[in-house]
Amino acid sequence: MGRTFVELFRAAMDDADARPYPYQERLAAEGLPELLRVPTGAGKTAAGVLPWLWRRLEHPDAGVRAGEARWLVFVLPLRSVVEQTAAVVQGWIAKAGLAGAVGVHVFMGGEDRDDDAWRMDPSRTAVFVGTQDMLLSRLLMRGYGESRAQWPVSFGLLHSGVQFVFDETQLMGPGLPTSAQLQGLREQLCTGAPSKSMWMSATLAPQEVCTPDHREVRGVVELGEDDRVGGLAVRLDAVRRVERVGVPESAVAYPAGVAQVLVARHVPGTRTIAVFNTAERAVAVQAALAKLVRRGGPEVVLLHSRFRPPEREGLMDELRAPLSVAGQIVVSTQVLEAGVDLSSRVLFTEAALFSSVVQRAGRCNRAGEFPEGADLLWAPPPSGRGQYAPYEQEDVETAVEALTSLERTWVNSTTLQEMPVVPKPVVHPVLRRRDLQQLFDTMPDLSGADIDVSQWIRDSQDTTAQVAWRGLTDGRPGEREAFPARDELCAAPIRDLKTIVKDSLGPLWVVDAAEGTWRRAQFADIRPGTVLLASTASGWYDTKLGWGLKHRGPVLSRARTGQVPDGMGKDDASCTDRWVDLIEHLEDVEREVGSLAESLAPLDGLSAGHLEAARLAGRYHDLGKAHVVFVNTIRRSCPEGEQPPGAGPWAKSRHRMGRHERRYFRHELISALALLHPDSTLLDGSEHAGLIAYLAAAHHGKVRVSVRSMQGEAERVPPRVLGVEPAEEVGPVELPAGQVLPRIVVDPSVLFLGGGPEGAPSWTQRTAELLSGLGPFRLALLEALVRVADWRASQAYRTPQSAQDRAVSSDEQPSATPLPIPVQAGAFEQEVLW
Numbered sequence: 001m002g003r004t005f006v007e008l009f010r011a012a013m014d015d016a017d018a019r020p021y022p023y024q025e026r027l028a029a030e031g032l033p034e035l036l037r038v039p040t041g042a043g044k045t046a047a048g049v050l051p052w053l054w055r056r057l058e059h060p061d062a063g064v065r066a067g068e069a070r071w072l073v074f075v076l077p078l079r080s081v082v083e084q085t086a087a088v089v090q091g092w093i094a095k096a097g098l099a100g101a102v103g104v105h106v107f108m109g110g111e112d113r114d115d116d117a118w119r120m121d122p123s124r125t126a127v128f129v130g131t132q133d134m135l136l137s138r139l140l141m142r143g144y145g146e147s148r149a150q151w152p153v154s155f156g157l158l159h160s161g162v163q164f165v166f167d168e169t170q171l172m173g174p175g176l177p178t179s180a181q182l183q184g185l186r187e188q189l190c191t192g193a194p195s196k197s198m199w200m201s202a203t204l205a206p207q208e209v210c211t212p213d214h215r216e217v218r219g220v221v222e223l224g225e226d227d228r229v230g231g232l233a234v235r236l237d238a239v240r241r242v243e244r245v246g247v248p249e250s251a252v253a254y255p256a257g258v259a260q261v262l263v264a265r266h267v268p269g270t271r272t273i274a275v276f277n278t279a280e281r282a283v284a285v286q287a288a289l290a291k292l293v294r295r296g297g298p299e300v301v302l303l304h305s306r307f308r309p310p311e312r313e314g315l316m317d318e319l320r321a322p323l324s325v326a327g328q329i330v331v332s333t334q335v336l337e338a339g340v341d342l343s344s345r346v347l348f349t350e351a352a353l354f355s356s357v358v359q360r361a362g363r364c365n366r367a368g369e370f371p372e373g374a375d376l377l378w379a380p381p382p383s384g385r386g387q388y389a390p391y392e393q394e395d396v397e398t399a400v401e402a403l404t405s406l407e408r409t410w411v412n413s414t415t416l417q418e419m420p421v422v423p424k425p426v427v428h429p430v431l432r433r434r435d436l437q438q439l440f441d442t443m444p445d446l447s448g449a450d451i452d453v454s455q456w457i458r459d460s461q462d463t464t465a466q467v468a469w470r471g472l473t474d475g476r477p478g479e480r481e482a483f484p485a486r487d488e489l490c491a492a493p494i495r496d497l498k499t500i501v502k503d504s505l506g507p508l509w510v511v512d513a514a515e516g517t518w519r520r521a522q523f524a525d526i527r528p529g530t531v532l533l534a535s536t537a538s539g540w541y542d543t544k545l546g547w548g549l550k551h552r553g554p555v556l557s558r559a560r561t562g563q564v565p566d567g568m569g570k571d572d573a574s575c576t577d578r579w580v581d582l583i584e585h586l587e588d589v590e591r592e593v594g595s596l597a598e599s600l601a602p603l604d605g606l607s608a609g610h611l612e613a614a615r616l617a618g619r620y621h622d623l624g625k626a627h628v629v630f631v632n633t634i635r636r637s638c639p640e641g642e643q644p645p646g647a648g649p650w651a652k653s654r655h656r657m658g659r660h661e662r663r664y665f666r667h668e669l670i671s672a673l674a675l676l677h678p679d680s681t682l683l684d685g686s687e688h689a690g691l692i693a694y695l696a697a698a699h700h701g702k703v704r705v706s707v708r709s710m711q712g713e714a715e716r717v718p719p720r721v722l723g724v725e726p727a728e729e730v731g732p733v734e735l736p737a738g739q740v741l742p743r744i745v746v747d748p749s750v751l752f753l754g755g756g757p758e759g760a761p762s763w764t765q766r767t768a769e770l771l772s773g774l775g776p777f778r779l780a781l782l783e784a785l786v787r788v789a790d791w792r793a794s795q796a797y798r799t800p801q802s803a804q805d806r807a808v809s810s811d812e813q814p815s816a817t818p819l820p821i822p823v824q825a826g827a828f829e830q831e832v833l834w
Contacts (some may be wrong), residue, residue: 665723
């Protein structure tokens with residue numbers, strides 16, 4: 001018999017006397033609404049996690065348990081609090097005795113073993129915590145910091161059977177309407193299993209999440225009268241005295257002036273927090289404080305979003321440590337507005353968007369620990385260039401008027417939340433159905449560029465890419481230089497990175513998607529979410545100050561053994577610990593597809609025919625490995641004097657695979673061409689022949705919606721398409737269940753308009769029909785089923801010990817065992833599964 005919600009809550013809090021707030025109990029009884037409007041400090045994080053957890057695992061009604069999403073995805077606007085939130089959630093789950101039943105995973109960009117655990121076991125109940133950049137980009141099939149080949153898997157799994165929780169929506173910008181549009185489009189276009197969304201904020205109005213395809217908010221929960229008594233009442237009634245302080249208007253004199261105010265108003269033994277609108281001003285004030293605060297004075301801590309995770313975690317440890325006799329002054333940016341459970345006796349804030357001021361004020365006398373009240377100090381931002389950034393001038397001026405009207409008065413959270421301050425309406429780009437359908441195609445255009453999804457994720461002035469530093473031999477990455485791991489990456493403003501490239505301040509390196517190698521970044525490569533590599537000698541980072549163009553090297557490298565970037569012509573994934581013939585592998589993958597579908601049931605959005613098509617795609621996905629190019633690569637993988645142990649065809653070699661003799665060769669394209677060939681009878685009678693061929697082609701994420709020649713292929717004689725030439729022979733090949741693929745002659749020209757016999761549709765026409773009929777969410781989920789089944793089957797061919805300290809292809813997947821959160825620095829070991 002499961003516990004009551006109160007019992008689970010007490011276990012999670014490790015407090016036998018703890019009691020959830022009444023509104024949290026309502027969420028457990030009724031389920032999560034679409035809008036939760038409660039003040040900061042009122043337990044929103046627990047409200048977004050624990051009611052779902054109880055309903056998913058311990059509700060007495062089996063129907064309720066089955067109806068809850070298998071995954072909870074907790075989305076935060078700022079990366080600085082992701083690790084902390086994940087650690088808190090993992091602590092709750094562990095104390096509740098559910099660590100074995102529930103995974104906790106982080107989306108932060110970069111490669112990490114934990115990223116792959118959830119892909120390998122998608123039926124396991126799990127909580128995900130990540131930034132809107134990392135999660136929304138994956139929901140738009142353009143995952144930041146993720147290899148292109150993984151985009152469809154993340155997209156397919158994250159849109160099916162998921163409960164989304166979007167926190168601190170006042171900081172989301174265009175991500176807010178995008179999240180609402182995606183919820184509406186999932187409902188209209190159908191998913192494999194239902195997904196829901198909840199938005200949480202103290203100030204969000206229902207109309208702010210109403211969009212063309214999400215027209216109404218279903219369910220709004222706010223505090224009731226029963227919430228305004230007891231423990232929560234102390235927090236709600238905690239007061240702060242509003243006071244404007246005099247500081248210089250000049251941008252040059254401003255940092256020193258603010259620093260003087262902070263030192264003068266600081267109360268020994270307590271914490272003072274100062275929140276600035278830009279990282280540049282925060283760094284300048286920290287430098288001014290360093291000159292004012294003498295030995296034995298308050299500790300000064302700088303926190304913003306432009307630190308690498310290990311340094312940021314060290315700073316968070318300083319914030320969590322007991323205060324000294326002198327106390328602490330925290331200099332920060334908007335990172336303290338979301339998810340950081342921190343309080344202060346004195347809080348200074350620059351005038352900003354008023355909803356942001358409300359959130360910042362929630363970090364002053366947060367728990368009512370100062371019954372006599374606390375000080376909420378403020379001042380307008382200094383004059384000069386970028387005075388109001390990242391906000392609109394009108395919104396800042398409106399906040400100044402509101403704060404002026406409160407001068408010398410005592411306010412609590414409710415007072416601030418109910419202030420009639422209306423921000424300037426902002427028109428953000430709206431994601432539409434046609435946009436989502438275009439994004440489903442992951443092939444870059446002829447210039448190598450992709451559709452830029454940043455317009456639907458963040459305001460343009462707030463966009464970043466990610467940089468890692470390595471000690472590079474001769475100043476450039478080696479041939480097998482691994483892709484950066486999460487601990488190496490620092491968010492850097494796009495404008496700074498463009499300055500580096502434009503002014504030739506130093507080389508930055510980016511992965512070439514086609515070649516799978518590092519090349520020098522060009523101006524056009526500097527886009528939101530891009531992962532870049534720099535030499536440790538370049539500078540631009542300080543462990544105490546974070547990112548900055550003025551910081552000089554050398555930078556401490558945090559390089560870890562990771563994944564070698566993947567390319568169109570690589571097949572490292574066909575290396576395992578033993579030789580595996582084609583029939584064995586195809587049987588294993590077919591079986592795994594069925595097992596996965598059963599574990600994820602019910603998948604009410606998919607018919608039995610759709611799931612059967614995925615199973616058959618597993619049976620036929622590697623037909624192309626019988627092609628002579630792949631066969632030759634298998635043979636060349638053997639050391640001198642050794643041969644494969646039989647005629648094959650082989651699906652896996654026990655030796656590392658090199659590049660194919662034909663550049664860009666894709667065996668999965670051969671698989672699709674063989675299935676669609678008129679002389680092949682493998683798909684005779686199947687109502688989903690086109691779907692089976694597509695899923696077989698897409699099982700590496702490289703041959704999907706668009707198929708075209710790579711650079712230099714079309715000009716060859718004979719021309720090639722992804723390494724395939726006209727009049728290529730394949731077969732005969734023995735297959736599972738006694739089937740045989742006869743000898744056939746495939747021709748890539750059938751992929752194109754008018755190229756097929758008797759007016760057969762082109763590949764683009766076929767995929768367009770699939771996308772129209774199934775919709776992007778269900779089609780991607782079927783893709784994910786086949787690909788995960790392939791990874792799981794391949795995992796059985798490798799022993800964990802043999803993979804340690806190996807740099808492997810980014811298409812390869814590690815063990816399904818999740819890592820502790822936050823991930824500790826150390827040797828980054830991967831396990832080759834293919």
